[in-house]
Amino acid sequence: MCIDTISSRNGQDWWRSAVIYQIYPRSFADADGDGIGDLPGIAARLDYVQGLGVDAIWLSPFYVSPQADAGYDVADYCDVDPVFGTLDHFDSLLAEAHRRGLRVIIDLVPNHTSSEHPWFAAARQSAPGSAERARYVFRPGRGPAGELPPNDWISVFGGPAWSRLPGDAEWYLHLFDARQPDLDWRNPEVVEAFDDVLRFWLDRGVDGFRVDVAHGLIKDPALPAWDRPSGEIVDGGARGPMWDQEGVHDIYRRWRSLVGEYGPDRVLVAEAWVAPASRLSRYVRPDEMHQAFNFDFLTVGWSAERVRRSITTTLRENDAVGAPTTWVLSNHDVMRAASRFGLADAVSWPPAAGPGTPPPDGALGLRRARAAAMLMLALPGSAYVYAGEELGLPDHLALPAEARQDPTFHRTGGVEHGRDGCRVPLPWAEDEPAYGFSPSGASWLPQPEEYGALSVDRQLADPQSTVSLYRRCAALRTEFALGLGTVEWQEAADGVVAFTNGAVRVVVNLGDEPVELPAAGHRVTSIPEAISEGRLLPDAAVWQW
Known part of the structure; x- marks a missing residue:
């Protein structure tokens, strides 16, 4: 019954036009009062998610x-924390998501494990050259x-990308934190183990699966020098020897075949x-991934x-x-759009904000974020x-260091x-308490006072609120099949984006x-x-039909 309910929403190619809602579990809803969001908390809020008009959750x-x-x-x-x-x-x-017609995509983290994974514990206790160490990049x-480290690579999180176990003769690679050792995806044992995880x-x-750091699983085996920041992609596409190597595509062809066995x-x-x-599109060729996040769109700024x-x-x-192309304005790794678009420089990437920089203009950021949302949902x-x-x-940019x-934050001092x-x-x-996030009032990160005025209950009662705008646009997107449409550019003045979609x-x-x-019905x-007087004001958007 659940499968039939879901299949009625766009059929087997549902992902080509879907609106997918990312849930960061620890920050969504806390059911047990410990201050950290949890799965029961998410389940209790699924009616709200369904009401947004989305097709799936990630x-x-x-x-x-x-x-x-x-x-x-x-x-x-293969277990829940x-x-x-x-x-x-x-x-x-x-089951509750499927009953509401919501599909569920989960995160897969294949580039690295925790340093507390049993594999790394075994590697720690084994000698150089052992099978246990061969699962990682030692x-x-x-x-x-x-x-000295094997090379000069820099971690995405700051500092060196290599660490040494106490008293050990070898170093291990971690493109992120030292507690996240990178796996060696040229090792068949690693490949087969993740087949089992997927199944x-x-x-x-x-x-489905959202694949974390999908472009980083294969490294140049020569581990050549690269002393530039490892910000994953820099300077308009310069590839370091740790990113976007040809071997990643073999992994995803294998996975595409595997998930295809399930329908x-x-x-x-x-x-x-x-x-x-042109390089990103290689990840979504017919025998590889179904989608790839369009980070170029996320980073272009207010231009x-x-x-x-x-x-x-x-x-x-x-x-x-x-x-299909995906469109994204925010996620758990970047400054939220409502803050980003309110910065004095709302174009450059990465956005300059933090200790010692002027805070965003909150009203301007929200105004632009609402317009950007209408743009995204119309594509x-x-x-x-x-x-x-x-x-x-907005982001909580005034969080205290403690x-x-x-x-x-910690690796860059x-x-x-x-x-x-x-x-x-x-x-x-x-x-x-905690603006309804937790029954105890606990919150793993402090919430700013301005969140009260932006709460779900207050916004659902206001037809002009941001959540009401999202709900209306999502419904119209479905009604007009905009996700399956075509962009036809229209002549427009400088500073204006204008197109038709159906x-x-x-x-x-x-x-x-x-x-x-132009006039519209x-x-x-x-x-x-x-x-105002037949003219669209700056930092605003309109759909007409």
Whole structure:
């Protein structure tokens, strides 16, 4: 019965036009009062999620983990960490989601394990050259006594990408935190073990996997020097020897075949910070992934020229391989759109914000974020919404140092403020403890006072709120089949993005001056006062039909 219910929503190719809602479990809803969100908390809020008009949810990691990197350091890929619940809780959540017609995508973290994974414990106790160490990237050091790392690679989180076990002759690679040792994907044992992980969750009924660091599994075996920052992709697509190597595609062809055994509606989604778009499109060729996140669109900033170029380029490259394009404005790794678009420089990437920098203009950021959401939801393909984005939540940029938990903050000595600000628990009820996030009032990260006015209960009661705008646009997106449509660019003034998608005309004013609008029978605007005397005001958007 659940399968029939789901299949009625876009059929086996549902992922080509779906709106997918990312849930960061520890920050979504806390059922047991410990201050950390959990699976029962998510299950209790599924009616709200369904009401948004989305097609699927993506769950960030909930596996057994010491939580050195908020669950992206996995110690057991086939069980639930007690902080989030149990496997029974997961099965119940999956069933409840399916009953509501919501598909469930879960995170897979294959680039590295936790340093507390049984494999790494065995490697720690084994000698250089052992089969246990061959599952990871261990290498002898440089220098007379091997006292220097094997090369000069830099961790994405800051500091060296190599660590040495106490008294050991070898170093191990970690492109992220030292407690996240990288696996060696040239080892058949690693490949086969992850086949088993995929089957474990597919057998339970999950609808797909979002693959973390999908472009990083294979490293250049020569481990050549690369002393530039390992920000995954830099300088418009410069590839370091640790990213976007040819061997990753063999892995995903294998996985595509495996998930295909479970039916044509199970999906693989690549988190691949790869540029240019022609290289990213290689991840979504017909025998590889179904989707890849369009990070170019996320990073273009508040610039009409760059937005148009990103949309045109990614649609062209993905069309060439028969794949849909995804659109994304926020996630758990980047500053939320409502803060990013309020910065004095709302174009450059990465956004400059943190200790010592001017805070964003909150009202301007929210205004632009609402317009950007209307742009994203009007585009053909699949859209991803990060929980809280539909509320217009900003980052909590004033978190005190003692509250921050992101390894990036600590490994850079606070020079980089890290990702905690976009991970603050959601506000559900303005007048309840922790704004309804937890019955005890506990919260693993402190919530800013401004979250009260942005709470779910307050916004659901307001037809002009950000969540009401998302719900209306999601419904119209379905009604007009915008996810399956085509972009036809319209002539527009500088600073304006204008196109039609089927019967809907979309105009977004990213410039400084009002622009004339053609007459229309119906319309939706990003803010109530978006149109004055027949002109669309700056930092606003409209759909007309």
